[in-house]
Amino acid sequence: MNKMYYPVVALALGHLVTDMQAGALPIVLPQLKELFSLSYSQLAAIVLLQNIMSSVIQPAFGYLTDRRSLPRFLPLCAALAGAGFAFVGWVSSYTLLLCTVIFISLASATYHPQASKTVNFLSDDTNRTKNMGLFSIGGNAGMAVGSIFMTFLLGLAGGIHNTMYFAVPGLLVFLLMAKAMPDYIRVNKEHEVQQAKKAADGTSEKMSYFALFLILFYIFMRSSIHSGISTYLPLYFMKFRGFEAVFSSSLVSGFLLGGVAGTYVGSILSDRLGARKILLGSITLSIPAIYCITIATTKLFAMASVVIAGFCIIGSFATTIIIAQCMMPNNVGMASGLTIGFSVGLGGFGVTILGVLADKFGLPMVMQLLVWLPIVAAITAIWIPIPKKLQK
Structure with missing residues (x-):
């Protein structure tokens, strides 16, 4: 394996292990509800807490890593996320459960910005988006793997207590990432030296807040x-x-798997064709795919439509991360937190709005609305100023 490729793969595997917990949590909620006699409001509080602590506050952790890089924390955070979830099936009260969720989420919130910026520093202009795509696949796959792994464990003797096995992948990825630690430390140090030199020379790049707003709105x-x-x-x-x-439930799996493929293909094409073509092309191509979902009446047509839609919609995932990082060269960690955590977390609020509309006007109307929303994103993509190094 290429010397510089291994550290990126290790970070992607760490991303997978860290996000396994988010995929596994919904699977154990029914068991936790019965175990602690929880109300639906208490279950919702667990999900909301996990979303806020692991996603919405990521920019804050990104800001902290910009002030002082913490590459040595990367293997530890991935291992702690796995070890934390191992205790979910063993806690004795709802309060301890909430504390455990906070612990897992904080490990995740710390890992994402530092890991993402490190992937950026390990890359050059020929493979930057491709490497970020590989890193992003780790997270997307982690959600699915965590769900499948937890479903399998619940079917074994021991039931919910089998969450303890989540400590195993955490330990394995700790060892993998520890091997690449010299590279992580080196590239973060080199970036700090470069930024300090630019600040001393007065050549630091200034950030456009309007440009940042546009890319975050697109996300x-x-x-x-x-x-x-x-x-x-x-x-x-x-x-x-x-x-x-x-x-009907399997359609979601097809949609998400299509997104995993789209993430990587889009990242490769972005390095070759330029960022704007991927931003505009992926979201525009999703329009006919989403329309096909709304008119599908056969299983084959429905499955093909959702896979293609998932592939197109999320094809710009890695590209948007790199664009934001280039827009914020002095705050690469914060840019990672904004794009991977905060803006994606806000998508949950978008779903809530769609739910309100579905209650009032019906679900078919909302599905029709989803055909038109990509047009708004496409118009936004036209106006986003693309950094020179990402233009082709």
């Missing part, structure tokens, strides 16, 4: 579309197309 729209489709797909096809529950 918010993309996240709302992606989360909206994944949230309402099963209900739409069960209630309005008459498909059975198992197949």
Whole structure:
């Protein structure tokens, strides 16, 4: 394996292990509800706490890592996320459960900005977005792997106590990342020296707040579309197309797997074609795919539509991270937190708005609305100023 490729792969695997917890948490909520006799409001509080602590506050941790890089914390954070979830099945009270969720989420919130900026520093202009795509796949795959792994463990003797096995992948990735630690320390130190030199010479690049707003708004729209489709797909096809529950639920898996493929393909094409073509092309191509979802009446057509839609919608994921990092050269960690955590987390609020509209006007209207929302994102993409190093 290429000397500089291994450290990126290790960070991607750390991303996978860290995000496994987010995928596994919804699977154990029914067991936790029964175990502690929780209300639906208490369950919602767990999910909200996890979302706020691991996603929304990521920019704050990114800001801290910009002030002082913490590459040595990377393997520790990934291991602690796994070890923290191992205790979920063993806590004795709801209060301890909330504390455990906070612990896991803080480990995740610390890992993402530092790991993302380190991937940036390990890359050059020929493979920057490709490497970020590989890193992003780790997170997308982690959600799916965590869900599948936890479902498997619940079927074994021991039930919810089997969360303890989540400590194993955390330990393994700790060892993998520890091997690459010299490279992580070196590239972070080199970046700090470069930025200090630019500050002393008065050549530091100034950030455009309007440009940053545009890229974050684009991510918010993309996240709302992606989360909206994944949230309402099963209900739409069960209630309005008459498909059975198992197949309707499998459409979500197809949608997410399409997104995993789209993330990597989009990152490779971004390095070759330029960032704007990926921003505009991916979101524009999603329009006919989403439309096909709304008119699908057969299982084959429905599955093909959701896979293609997932592929197109999320194809710009890595590209938007790199754009924001280039826009904020003095705050690369904060840029990572804003794009990976905060803006994506806001997509949850977008889904809430869509839910209110569905209650008032019906789910078919919301699915039709999702066909039009990419147009807003596409118009935004036209106006986003692309940094010179990402232009082709």
